[in-house]
Amino acid sequence: MAGPNSPWGNGGGNDGGSNGGGDSSGEPGAEGAEPSPDRAPDRKGPRNPWLPSGEGAPPRRSASIEDIFRGRGEQRRTGGGGPRGPGGFPNFPQRPDGKSWLPLGIGVAVLVVLGFSSVHMLGPKEQGVVTTLGQYSRTVDSGVNLTLPWPIEQIDVVDVSSFTVDMIPDNENEKLMLTSDKSLVDLSYLVRWNIKDLKNYTFRLADPKETVREVAEAAMRASIAQVSLGQALSGAGRAQVEQDVRERMQRILDFYQSGVAVQGVEIKKADPPAKTKGAFDNVNVAQQEAERDRSEARAWAQQVIARAQGDASSFDKVYAEYKLAPEVTKRRMYYETMERVLRDNDTVVGEKGVNTVLPLPEMQRRAAPSPDASVSAPTSTGGQ
Structure with missing residues (x-):
């Protein structure tokens, strides 16, 4: 079928190519024939549109269906058609001098990790405990501090100036305590404390916060046991109990070298038990x-x-x-006394036991001037 003017031929006059014979001249029309890389297409005949144009172009792939699927299987196994290095891994881009960027990238990543693990910025209220291979090394203050890179040295930053406030109890349950007069009182109080020695706070106690709460409860029970119920419920008694609890807590925590400073204790509620409140x-x-x-x-x-x-x-x-x-003076006192005694008395006791009743109040009322009268007339009274 491929003649001299066929677009599938190479311009040769071999008729055997049209019959599909055993001539392996490299024609693409021949069944099972591979194009020869050493043979250029005939410039005088029509150009095969399926062949690559230009000199130095790669040869045309085989038209066999088995070769096509075989090539695709190899491409899937290699993960794409990009350049591959040893072991099938993709090659990294290269620098202008021909070397790989991989060592330089690894070096930059190492420097970044070292910088983040060696330079530390601490706030004005913070301190840090530095440990070298797990052992205590030093305590650093606020500001910029340098340490050896991780994992040689590690730093634990803690806020040491801010107060921690613990409410005891931390729920609505009763906290009953016994007073000196064998009475029960329901107490609710808070404790304010901060860190004064970060090294002791970090390494002396397994659970510093829980230790402070337990010490506060023990100190409060000991102080309440020394006062009566009335003193525990009154304002003046509360102030004394608060001061005693703070001092007792500080002594216990200093004995254990806890590194904790108790700033204050405040009783929020002191009530009798709920069952006896009425x-x-x-x-x-x-x-x-x-x-x-x-x-x-x-x-x-x-x-x-x-x-x-x-x-x-x-x-x-x-x-x-x-x-x-x-x-x-005696006579004046006698007259004043008689006037005070007989002022409102209608009965006058005379001689020989004769009682004479004089209408003195009525006569006085008649003698009194009327409010409407402009002139009052004097009245005279007589007696026996």
Whole structure:
């Protein structure tokens, strides 16, 4: 079929190619024939559109279906058509001098890791504990600090200036404690503390926060056991208990070299147990009423004492006048006493046991001027 003018031929006049004979001249039309890389296509005949153009072009692949699928299988096994290195790994891009970028990239990554693990910036409230191969080395303060790269040296940064506040108990449950008078009180309090020695805080205690809570509870129970229920419930008693608990906690923590500084203890709630709260309320009401009665009695006593002191002062003055003129003073005192006694009395006891009733109040009312009268007339009274 491939003649001189066939686009599949190479311009040769061999008729055997049209019959598909055993001529292996390299024609693409021949079945099972491979194109020869040493043989260039005939420039005079028509160009085969399926052959690569230009000199130095790679030869055309085989048209056999087995060769096509064989090539695709090899491409899938190698993971693509890109350049491959030894072992089938892809080759890294090369530098202009022909060397690989891989060693340089590894070196940069190592430098970055060393920089992050060797340079440390600590805040103004922070300190760091440096350990060398797991052993304590030193304590560093705030600012920029340098250490050996990981894993030779490691640093643990902790905030040592801020206060930690623990609420005991941390829920709504009762925390009953026994007082010195065998009474129970429900307490809720908070503890403020911070770190004063980071080395001891890190290595002396297995669980520093839980240790502080346990020491606080032990100190509070010991202090409450030394005061009565009334002192535990009152404001003045609370202040003394808080101070005692703080000092007791600090002594215990210093004994264990915990590196903790207790800044303060504050009692938030001090109530009787819930089951006896009603009885305690009744007792408080009775105590308040008793205190009110005592206050009223003290006020009445002060008034009586002031009146008695005034009467005594008046008597002293009268006695001074009596010593100067006894008869005159005696008569004046008699008249004043009789006037005070008989002022509102209608009965007059005369001689011989005769009681004479005089209408003195009625006569006084009649003698009193009327509010509407412009001029009041005097009235006269008589007696036996």
